[in-house]
Amino acid sequence: MGDKKNKKSTADILQESRHVLYGDEVEVATVLENVLTLLNRMDTRLVSIEKNTSKNTSTLTQMNDKLNSLTARVITVETDIVNVKSRVSDLETSSEGTGNLFDEVKSKTCSLEKDIEQLKRNNGDGNDSQSIKDELRKLESYNEKLKGKLLDMQCRSMKYNLIFTGLQEQRDENCEMKIRQFIHNEMKIQKPLEFGNIHRFGKSEPGKPRPIIARFLYYSDLDMVKKAGRNLRGTFYGVNEQFPPEIEEQRRKLYPIAKQARKEKLKVVMKRDKLYINDKLVKPDEIADDTEHKEPQRSTTRPNKRPRVNSTPERDETKTDDLDVIDLPGYKFVMKNRSHLNRVKSGGIVLGFKESLSDHISVVETDSKYILWFKIDKHVVKLQQDILCGIVYIPPENSVYCVGDPFSEIESEFLNFSTSHDNICLFGDFNARTAEESDFDVVNFEEFSGMLDIENEGVCTLDELNINRLRKSMDHKKNNFGNLLLEFCKNNNMFILNGRMCEDKGLGSFTCKNTSVVDYNIASPNFLKLVQNFSVLNSSVLFSDIHNPLSLKITCYEKQNDVSHDDEMPEEKIKRWENEQLDTFISNIDRLKVNEILAQLTEMVENTSENSIINKVVEDVCHLLTNAAKSTFGTFTKRRKHTQNIKKSKPWFDSEW
Known part of the structure; x- marks a missing residue:
């Protein structure tokens, strides 16, 4: 009954609606026309809806593709983050192991x-x-x-350190600024110096300022400051080298002896814990209180005469002395005699060259008796700098003629010259046996390739010139002087030519008695670019009874100065890696920054991050390690390399000189 009532009600409503719309007279045609109009409108709407639906379907497809691409990139980023985190963990593990x-x-x-x-x-x-x-x-x-x-x-490790005493201490002071002002005002040094770390050390005591230790980046700067210490005489300031306590205790015993010897105007040299007076080693426990250190005097009745046969030589002897004359037409000779007159001769140094080159070759006077320095004028070789060469003769180790530390003497003079010369070559008899050991250090940080601006430019030069990193040698033995020579090369970025270049490549031929290699030619990276040929010649009694001559031929370049100003802008570089500074490098890493980076990495692993955030984290890691390296090893400025036009020498140029 209810259903019928509802249907009737609906019919009544429809009837009333028709009456309102069309009145009492209802025409079927009008109704159909209205229905047709309504259907047309509905059809138009449906067509519009279909078009919009097609467009939305295409947009959804594009969105799906982008989501798939984004998912792939996120997976790649997560993998990279895991790798970076693993490398950081490996670095910490390696540092902890090395630190122990x-x-x-x-x-x-x-x-x-x-x-x-x-x-x-x-x-x-x-x-x-x-x-x-x-x-x-x-x-x-x-x-x-x-x-x-x-x-x-x-x-x-303390070689580049100086200790400054007597400088007043204030709270929150800037030690570096204080040292710079002190050196400028009190020591009268106007040249700007490069430092590493500068800080005070020791326990604080009321009324007593703690010493300041300063680490120099260049030994030449340290040597300059040390020599300027004479300006502090009569003041309460002091400047001293830093040594371990054992060495310092021994030096305290030697100070009074050295002071007395200087008063007597004797030659005094102190190396670490060893004192040499007139080139003779002095031990404090062998000297009585009343002993006077006077140089033996020669009789005045035989001026400019050699000592008699039964006289005993008191100094290092040399194979040449001031009475020797070398006369060869067309050539000029310069000799460096280790002593003026001696009965027994052992090891002088002679430089010979054509007289026509006298205006282009100049001898550089130095104190060391183990090396003769000379320069080749840049105009004759058509370079932008003079070539600096050194002829070396070091007596055999444990020999009575080897007094002091020859390699330290040579290195000290080398450091003074290296600041103004790039083309440096040393050659001669070093009496050093080095076997086939490497003459350079390699930083084994391959996993951080490109992240640190630390490079060994010399090794890069070897690779650029297609020169073997590993050298060969027929002599497989090594002695203490060999270790010192290798250390000299590593510290000063010099490379041994023997067994590595030209005709001696892969050979490392014997140079003495056909049993050992003791004569070397070592060169700076820039000089390697000039080498045209190097060889070990057959032995000849004309030159030596036991040594083989070394032959070196260089190519001269002509460089045009058409470099733009931008090419000459200096570029900051980080000094090469030193294994003994590993602990300092680790301590200079900012731990707070490391924790921040680790927190960011953890957050990136847990939450999807944008590429910009990932790139920033990588940059932070790079800056972290680079800043630690700058604080540890220091920096130097280098002019950017530029292309230079190279011309062949003129036909009349004689390369045989």
């Missing part, structure tokens, strides 16, 4: 000392045997070697 090196050496030394004490006690009880005594001697010898190596490493 000295602790391990120290623990081994303590263990050896305990073993020695135990063996001594056993020996005192009468229970030892001959084998125990031998073992004790071996342990003592090994312990002394370890101590010596550790002490040598400490000395080398």
